[in-house]
Amino acid sequence: MDSYYHVKAFGLTLREILTNTFGLYSDRFLFYTLVLVLPGIALNAALLIVREFGGWWPRGWEVLWIVGLKHFVWSLSIAIVSVASIKQLRSARISSSAAVRAGSSCAPWVFMATALAQLGITIGFLLLVVPGVMALCSWFLAAPIAAMERVGPLEATESSAAMVRGYQLQILGVITLLFLATVLSETMVQYGYWLVTSWYDGRFDARFPFTLWEAYLFLGHQPGVALISDILTVPFACISALAPAYIYAVLTSAQGPYANRDYVAHYRR
Numbered sequence: 235m236d237s238y239y240h241v242k243a244f245g246l247t248l249r250e251i252l253t254n255t256f257g258l259y260s261d262r263f264l265f266y267t268l269v270l271v272l273p274g275i276a277l278n279a280a281l282l283i284v285r286e287f288g289g290w291w292p293r294g295w296e297v298l299w300i301v302g303l304k305h306f307v308w309s310l311s312i313a314i315v316s317v318a319s320i321k322q323l324r325s326a327r328i329s330s331s332a333a334v335r336a337g338s339s340c341a342p343w344v345f346m347a348t349a350l351a352q353l354g355i356t357i358g359f360l361l362l363v364v365p366g367v368m369a370l371c372s373w374f375l376a377a378p379i380a381a382m383e384r385v386g387p388l389e390a391t392e393s394s395a396a397m398v399r400g401y402q403l404q405i406l407g408v409i410t411l412l413f414l415a416t417v418l419s420e421t422m423v424q425y426g427y428w429l430v431t432s433w434y435d436g437r438f439d440a441r442f443p444f445t446l447w448e449a450y451l452f453l454g455h456q457p458g459v460a461l462i463s464d465i466l467t468v469p470f471a472c473i474s475a476l477a478p479a480y481i482y483a484v485l486t487s488a489q490g491p492y493a494n495r496d497y498v499a500h501y502r503r
Contacts, residue, residue, distance in 0.1 A: 246484055248407040252473075255480045258319055259472050265330050266472050269314050273307045305352075309345035309377075313337040315472075316344070316381040316479045323483040340381045347380035347390035354391070370409065371402040378482035383495070397485055397492060408477050412470050419466045 245254065259266055281300070314337030321328045328336070351373040359366030375394040379385065385393070398405060486495045 244484055244487070244489065246401055246404055246481060248404045248411075251404060251408055251477060251480060252411070255473050255477045258322065258476050258480060259469070262318070262322065265318070265333075266315055266476065267468055269318075269334075270311045270472055270475060271468060273311050274304070277304060277307050305349060306341070306345050309348055310338065310341040312348065312377050312475055313341040313344040313381045315475050316378040316482075319476050319479040320378065320382060320483045323480065324487075337381070340384055343380040343384045343386075343390070344377050346387040347376040347385075350387035351376045351391055351394075367406065368402075371405045372398060374398055374405050374409075375478050375482050375485075378479045382482070382486075398481070401481070405481070409474075412474050412477075416467045416470045419470070423466060 245251075314333050317336045317340065318328060318330075318333035321333070351369070354373065355366050355369045357366075358364075358369045372395040373391045375397055376387075376390045379393050379397075380387070380390040383390075383393075484490055485492045487493060
C-alpha cells in the first residue's frame with residue numbers, strides 16, 4: 235500500500251469540483267449508476283411484492299424498521315461508490331467486484347455516520363434553516379471518512395467538520411446547483427406531462443395551471459411522472475454521491491492538508 239496518494243485531478247473551487255466530479259462519473263457511468271439505482275429498486279420491488287401479494291403493511295415500529303433498512307441499502311451504495319471513486323482518483327482503479335466487496339465491508343460505518351449526520355441535519359432544519367444548512371455543509375464528508383477510515387459516527391462527523399473548514403461555500407454551491415438542477419428537471423417533466431395529457435384530452439393549453447408546490451404534490455406523484463423524473467435525476471444523484479468522495483480524495487492526497495489520513499487510520503486499526 236503506497237503511503238502517499240497522488241490524485242489525478244486537483245482543485246477545490248466550485249467549478250473544479252463539479253467538472254472533475256462529472257468527469258469521474260462519466261468515466262464509470264454505468265457502474266456508478268447501477269450501484270446507486272439497483273439496490274433501491276430491488277428493495278422497493280420486494281416491499282411492493284410483500285405488500286401486494288402478502289397483504290403486509292408496516293405499522294408502528296415496523297415503519298422505522300423499513301426506514302432503517304432503506305437507509306442501510308442507500309449507505310451500502312454510497313460506501314461502494316466512495317471506495318471505488320477514491321481509488322479511481324488515486325490511479326488505483328479497482329474492479330467492480332472488488333469495489334462491491336470493499337464497500338460492503340465498510341457499509342456499517344457509513345450507515346452509522348450518515349444516520350447521525352442526517353438526524354442532526356433534520357433537527358437543524360426543523361429548528362431553523364441556517365443550522366441545518368451549516369450541518370449539511372460541515373458533515374458533507376462523513377460518508378467517505380467512514381468508508382475509508384472505518385471510524386464511528388461521532389469521529390466521522392467531527393473529522394468532516396474539521397476537514398471542510400474553509401471550503402463550506404464551495405460545498406454549499408455544489409449542493410445548491412445540484413438541487414436546482416434536480417428541481418428544474420422534475421419541473422420540465424411535470425410540464426411536459428401536462429402538455430401531453432392536455433393535448434391527448436383535447437384541451438391543449440400551454441399555460442401551466444399549477445404552482446411548483448402543487449405540481450410537486452400532484453403531478454410529481456403520478457407513476458409515469460415519478461418514473462421519468464427519477465430517470466432524469468439519476469445523474470445528479472450520482473454526482474451528489476461522488477462530490478464528497480472527490481473532495482476527500484483531494485484533501486488526503488500527497489499535496490493535500492490531510493495527506494495520508496486514511497493510510498494512518500488503516501494501520502491504527
